[in-house]
Amino acid sequence: MTQDRSGMRRRTVLLGAALLPTFAKPFLSAPASAQASDPLPSWNDGAAKQAILDFVRTTTDPANPGHVPPDERIATFDQDGTLWVEHPVYTQVIYCFDRIPGVVARKPDLAQTEPFKTVLSDGLGALTKLSTPDLEKIAAAALSGMSVDDFRADVQRWLEIAVHPRWKRRYTDLVYQPMQELLHVLRDNGFKTCIVTGGGQDFVRAYAGRTYGIPPEQVVGSAGETAFGYAPDGKPRLTKEAKLLLNDNGPGKPENIDLMIGRRPVAAFGNSDGDREMLEWTTAGSGKRLGMLVLHDDAHREYAYGPAAGLPASKIGAFSQALYDEAKGRNWPVISMKNDWKRIFSFEM
């Protein structure tokens, strides 16, 4: 899900709604309410759902050799295409494009400079005309120069008004309901759920608390440098710089999990070649492990892309046949959106 986004940047956030992991009821002793009897109501019965339930049962049962102590229960999730929609364009790319008129207003010389000139004239239509270095210039311009606090506030404002071209809904409405249920099942069973995204760490932190119940320190992503300094009034200030510090894609995912979390996950979920190394690193640990891939094979309810049934490769969310084969070889259950998910979005109630 994360190719060609090395220019993405990060920031900080205080999320009032951020939830802390709960270590409440063990999985099997939950009361026999409807929720407890099926903690994954948006999932069809099948191998994918069964793999999740087996994993939770095994890792939380102290009598099972696959038991995992609570403080080692780390589960990592890619975001774009794994927790929410990534087509036709990564949400953060749209944010960056939307920011360019404001950037040019502050630096009018840019209006006659590429790639900004093309973005001003063509909007998102410019996307197909621009090279990766051009896109990095746009990301750098949109994601640097402001304080970390101002950036967070701007992302939050934008997410209130921006809508997806297909569903005409806010992007944060386009999270996958089955994955929300999975996050809850894991947290209810003592897992710390973390996002590990090729997208900008600061961007995702701005809404991860409200949207996923995941606090900022559990969001790992691509990150730019910040610079500590002082505002004119003498107050300390952290400014976002246009210099990449962490590229959280491919091998960068396990590297940055180690940097930021400091433990090897016991479960990992992704949907593209950029998640391969995270899945390998996670499932190579000793004891019970779970690695899963979301396959976008539902053109009707969402999108179809990737390797299943000869679906065409896609620049966004590239999921190669090689990864598909590796998943089979390593027993990573593949989640078919078409077959495994009863519904995709919460508004499809």
Place this chain on the structure above:
Amino acid sequence: MTQDRSGMRRRTVLLGAALLPTFAKPFLSAPASAQASDPLPSWNDGAAKQAILDFVRTTTDPANPGHVPPDERIATFDQDGTLWVEHPVYTQVIYCFDRIPGVVARKPDLAQTEPFKTVLSDGLGALTKLSTPDLEKIAAAALSGMSVDDFRADVQRWLEIAVHPRWKRRYTDLVYQPMQELLHVLRDNGFKTCIVTGGGQDFVRAYAGRTYGIPPEQVVGSAGETAFGYAPDGKPRLTKEAKLLLNDNGPGKPENIDLMIGRRPVAAFGNSDGDREMLEWTTAGSGKRLGMLVLHDDAHREYAYGPAAGLPASKIGAFSQALYDEAKGRNWPVISMKNDWKRIFSFEM
């Protein structure tokens, strides 16, 4: 506490003993046991102890305008000189020197190459003869080339046998008991306690769980890059590289707090000029804040260095008169080890 250590590196760790923050009893409603009536028994009554108790009471009282919601209760602690002894030499420097014979055994050419030759002949006595670039070479050689798992295991083995030259005790016995009580008071009141050290993140993570009850994801420090790859048996492997990624000192402290934790702390504790920016960043936030500095003014029970009463400046743990003056100007209470601490170590029962 953190000058001249830019070569320090990091790694990952699974700490069975790592504690998670508890959100149990509010401060004021604790039962009237001896512990509850004085949660800081190793502290003498005085301005420093009072400042801590006032801060906890204010931030945890929902009726107080200074109340801080639980998920925003972040407290950051420098380590060397703030949580444990840093004199006469940073513990990690001793570890690195101890590692050099093993490094040379694997690369015999180094035996005739400086600075390794001097380290082999003079041991820690070489310290005063070596330049900062020399020390960086030693750190890079001692802290890279192995897997993150092997590094953690080696640090843990070393800490079992290495002893401090003065007390003849393990380094992890030389944590300050009053600061341990402070960590506990904060955690008992819903604070997440984090270490933010100029020392190596991986080094500190190897013992922070057992020693401080702080899990790896709450240890931020100077960090080298890692490289994802595959061992000869095909298993994924993270190798420590000799390239600095994060220099967690001075302005690097707030920058890396933002990167790793993503929230501005409400309390911060340090003991040197390397903690200045962290204290400024923390205390410049809105609402109730606490910044404190540990002053090493007890030559009898520990060491005396820093600005108090004309004590000489020291390369290790440099605490300038300028920082001392800033602390007074900003109402950062200074903790006098001599006057504020009844005892320094737990073995002084």
